[in-house]
Amino acid sequence: MRVVVIGAGIAGLMAAQSLVKHGHDVVVVDKGRSPGGRLATRRIDDATLDHGAQFFTVRDSLFESHVSEWIASGVVTEWCRGFDTTIQNNDGFPRYRGVRGMTDIAKHLAQGLDVRCNTLAFSIAPGATSKWQLKIDDGSVLDADAIIVTCPLPQAYALLVTAGIELPESMLRTEYDRTICLLAVLNQSSAVANPGGLQNPDETFSFIADNAIKGISSATALTLHANPQFSLEHWDTSTDDVQRLLLERAGPWIGDATVITSQIKKWRLATPLTIWPERYWTNDMIVLAGDAFGGPKLEGAALSGLAAANYLANN
Ligand SMILES: Cc1cc2nc3c(=O)[nH]c(=O)nc-3n(C[C@H](O)[C@H](O)[C@H](O)COP(=O)(O)OP(=O)(O)OC[C@H]3O[C@@H](n4cnc5c(N)ncnc54)[C@H](O)[C@@H]3O)c2cc1C
Structure with a gap:
């Protein structure tokens, strides 16, 4: 065939x-x-x-x-x-x-x-x-x-x-849940503990990964997935504004590090309901x-x- x-x-x-x-x-x-x-x-x-x-x-x-x-x-x-x-x-x-x-x-x-x-x-x-x-x-x-x-x-x-x-x-x-994802590269270690992943740590994020602790990145870099509720509420917010807001909320996991660069990625069809x-x-x-x-x-x-x-x- x-x-x-x-x-x-x-x-x-x-x-x-x-x-x-x-x-x-x-x-x-x-x-x-x-x-x-x-x-x-x-x-x-x-x-x-x-x-x-x-x-x-x-x-x-x-x-x-x-x-x-x-x-x-x-x-x-x-x-x-x-x-x-x-x-x-x-x-x-x-x-x-x-x-x-x-x-x-x-x-x-x-x-x-x-x-x-x-x-x-x-x-x-x-x-x-x-x-x-x-x-x-x-x-x-x-x-x-x-x-x-x-x-x-x-x-x-x-x-x-x-x-x-x-x-x-x-x-x-x-229908599908949406996910707004913040990617942040840091200048030093983050405040995420071993094993480098956090599931539903607060009211904004559904998952946070430290990709260096995870073992895939030579530089410290966080992936932060906003939960479905936050993602839906802020879907039409401008990228600059949602990036600013998510960086603010990511503060506890960024810790003493400085964000060198960050990006937003949006998954419109993230998870079938x-x-x-x-x-x-x-x-x-x-x-x-x-x-x-x-x-x-x-x-x-x-x-x-x-x-x-x-x-x-x-x-
Ligand atoms: C943010 C996020 C976090 C997740 N976390 C986890 C996790 O930790 N663990 C887990 O197990 N799962 C997780 N998932 C779910 C997992 O990623 C998906 O269930 C799985 O990858 C879906 O695979 P798929 O092949 O069904 O679909 P997809 O991976 O979406 O593949 C469909 C493909 O079709 C292509 N396509 C669409 N339309 C067209 C077209 N018209 N022409 C040509 N190509 C087209 C797309 O480009 C895409 O590559 C997560 C998903 C998201 C979005």
Whole structure:
């Protein structure tokens, strides 16, 4: 089969890898400059900062087998066993990170695949010589026997309008939390304690990471995720104002350090608020997958991608 996968996030890449192993001809397209989607690592001078997903956990044995391979390949490593410093050894469950950042996982999975970045999928329609045709925004066309769509659902709907495929009403209503992310490079150590991560530390932030303590950055650099409530309330605030406000609120974790440089990154479709009960949804050789199907985390998205590929491999 000729399969086009839309989205080179974890779901799309896992799906593509699996289909290639089954002998299918797969092209992955992504509108971003590099693979990863919400697995995103940014470099600012000597600092390396994860600004999307911060870590992941493993519950499912199929996912565990993939993670074992990533560990053996030097792509991921254990970060810690929890972020509550008041409990010794925390809950005991490993939190994994990319060795040099979370995008390491995407780069690893993209190896050997035909991944076309800077390629915006524009619309899906029945093809003249193939089952489906995907139009790219530069006017080119990709023919496909099947298409896996892994972008967040509002982006998927836009693509499917021309396909004549109706999506379930409840799926159309899926909403996403937003995340405003502050990235701050510091001139010296921060006030964040080992292991370098804080979950829901106050009324503004949902997660704070010190990327140097985490082990991915040679310079001290903080990633601060504003929680969904703050992010929604301040979504339309100007970037300068929200940056100023978040830097103020980050004071306790910046400590005695000085901020050398800072940036704001906004995730409009950060986390799906409802999860489809199946790991994928399909109609007429179009398969929808991603974290809105497998659960709002890296593991769920990966398992959704694998399940979508498995469905196509068997149909
Ligand atoms: C701020 C933040 C923090 C998070 N923290 C964690 C965490 O600590 N642990 C955890 O497990 N999970 C975390 N998550 C969730 C996790 O990142 C996601 O569940 C997972 O990465 C989703 O993968 P995906 O492949 O489903 O989607 P995505 O990674 O979003 O991939 C979809 C891809 O589709 C592409 N795309 C969209 N539209 C088009 C188009 N028209 N044409 C071409 N390409 C298109 C996008 O560029 C993107 O690369 C976090 C997410 C965010 C945003």
